[in-house]
Amino acid sequence: xxxxxxxxxxxxxxxxxxxxxxxxxxxxxxxxxxxxxxxxxxxxxxxxxxxxxxxxxxxxxxxxxxxxxxxxxxxxxxxxxxxxxxxxxxxxxxxxxxxxxxxxxxxxxxxxxxxxxxxxxxxxxxxxxxxxxxxxxxxxxxxxxxxxxxxxxxxxxxxxxxxxxxxxxxxxxxxxxxxxxxxxxxxxxxxxxxxxxxxxxxxxxxxxxxxxxxxxxxxxxxxxxxxxxxxxxxxxxxxxxxxxxxxxxxxxxxxxxxxxxxxxxxxxxxxxxxxxxxxxxxxxxxxxxxxxxxxxxxxxxxxxxxxxxxxxxxxxxxxxxxxxxxxxxxxxxxxxxxxxxxxxxxxxxxxxxxxxxxxxxxxx
Ligand code: KQY
Numbered sequence: 001x002x003x004x005x006x007x008x009x010x011x012x013x014x015x016x017x018x019x020x021x022x023x024x025x026x027x028x029x030x031x032x033x034x035x036x037x038x039x040x041x042x043x044x045x046x047x048x049x050x051x052x053x054x055x056x057x058x059x060x061x062x063x064x065x066x067x068x069x070x071x072x073x074x075x076x077x078x079x080x081x082x083x084x085x086x087x088x089x090x091x092x093x094x095x096x097x098x099x100x101x102x103x104x105x106x107x108x109x110x111x112x113x114x115x116x117x118x119x120x121x122x123x124x125x126x127x128x129x130x131x132x133x134x135x136x137x138x139x140x141x142x143x144x145x146x147x148x149x150x151x152x153x154x155x156x157x158x159x160x161x162x163x164x165x166x167x168x169x170x171x172x173x174x175x176x177x178x179x180x181x182x183x184x185x186x187x188x189x190x191x192x193x194x195x196x197x198x199x200x201x202x203x204x205x206x207x208x209x210x211x212x213x214x215x216x217x218x219x220x221x222x223x224x225x226x227x228x229x230x231x232x233x234x235x236x237x238x239x240x241x242x243x244x245x246x247x248x249x250x251x252x253x254x255x256x257x258x259x260x261x262x263x264x265x266x267x268x269x270x271x272x273x274x275x276x277x278x279x280x281x282x283x284x285x286x287x288x289x290x291x292x293x294x295x296x297x298x299x300x301x302x303x304x305x306x307x308x309x310x311x312x313x314x315x316x317x318x319x320x321x322x323x324x325x326x327x328x329x330x331x332x333x334x335x336x337x338x339x340x341x342x343x344x345x346x347x348x349x350x351x352x353x354x355x356x357x358x359x360x361x362x363x364x
Contacts, residue, residue: 001139003147004107007193013100013107014196017162017222018307021362023106024059025308026137027051028356029072029082030090031065034124034291035349037282042345044068047090048075050306050313050346050353053339055080057310061140063087063133083140088115088130091351093217094154096358097134097145100196106363108145109194110134111153116212117177118152123211123350124286141360151190152178156215156355158195161225164257166197171205171214178213199257203250205243207231207269210299217354218301220247223265223332226256231301232266240269267328270319273300279348292348304352305329306359312336315343315352 008014029047030036036043051060055077063085064072072082087095094116097108113131115122131149138145157172172178173187182190188200206214219231230247233240251262277294285291302325305314312333316322322340329338346352 001142002144004144008100008107008109008146009193009196011102013102014162015098015100015160016361017160017225018359019222019224020162022058022309023360023362024061025054025306026092026096026358026360027060027062028085028087028090028092029062029064029068030349031068032089033284034286035089037279037345037348043349044071044075046341046343046345047356049341050356051076051080053311053313053341054306054308054357057308063092085133085136086129087133088124088127090349091130091154091156091355092358093156093351093355095130095133096137096155097143098155098158098195099143099359099361100146101361101363104364106143106361108134108138108141108143110138110145110147110149111155112149112151113154114152114177116154117175120177121175121213122177146194148190148194153190154212154215155358156212156217156351158191159216159221160195160197161222161256163225164198165201165225166191166195166199167201167203167216167220167222167228169203169206169214169216169219172212172216175213197257201250201254201256203247205246207299207301208238208240208243209297211350215355218299218304218352219244220251221303221305221354225258226260227263227265227332229265229267229303229328229332231303232268234268238272265328265332267302267325268321269302270300270317270321273298273317273319273344273347275348298347299350300347301352302329304354306353306357307333307336310336312338313353314338314340315346316340317344317347318342
């Protein structure tokens, strides 16, 4: 394994779309008691269901701390590899490597990670163990790595079509806690060089109340080139409406890197999901402060699904919108099985199924 000082674009490597074939998937076992209620017991069960669903069609590796190793090994089926690795929390999407390919070989990209905003508006401190994971995982998989540790970016803040287009949000990438010394054009240039894209679509916002500064992976996702799903509500009085409508307007007037117009499928959100008193009582405090308050709205969206080789693993919330969302994804992914996982216990941590998974593209 070596660190490469050029860029993926210079070397003919690019980030493939999530719907392209995978070698496997990386996840991290949850345990942090100020993220996951009641010590993470229910979250671990939900993570196991996600891992099991993904493992039906691709290799899954779950990283677990020394403390949780035994639990992870006992709870996960034998076909899932468990590797002891320390982290601060469990968001593989955000700090496992972003893998790029040249159609044969793959390499990792290490972005800097500062817990979604560092000391400005980050969500925990420290984040040093998370920030080392991309390197450790490139070592584990014996893949060379581009090191862009001085540029803050989480994997959940980008989506690509594998054909030159990246979608992101201004709310996140231009936030003060990430790269305040860089202009929008400089940030875009990093995306073009390290994802090897030629067009970046800047949505303004994401999901209302999304504590990541509104990651794109909760609001909009490619289902194929020039075709996306967009989290939607028909309720004009819901603060989500204006955010989703603004995304729709941008996607309607934009074209992708190949000049194609977008087909946008509205994926209607569940009715607002709020955290209960009981759930809050199960969360540890952080610096003597509660991490959630009873009644707080959580950033629930069906767009936060993971596309595995043979499946789409999607969140269910116990809402009337669950089944229509499943039906739409079944129509859009006719060759994959849509597998729902009841994901409230993941949502309480601040993300969902896409946020806790990171795909590794197929390599030769
Ligand atoms: O990518 C994500 N959605 C992670 C959110 C982390 C929140 C920490 N509580």
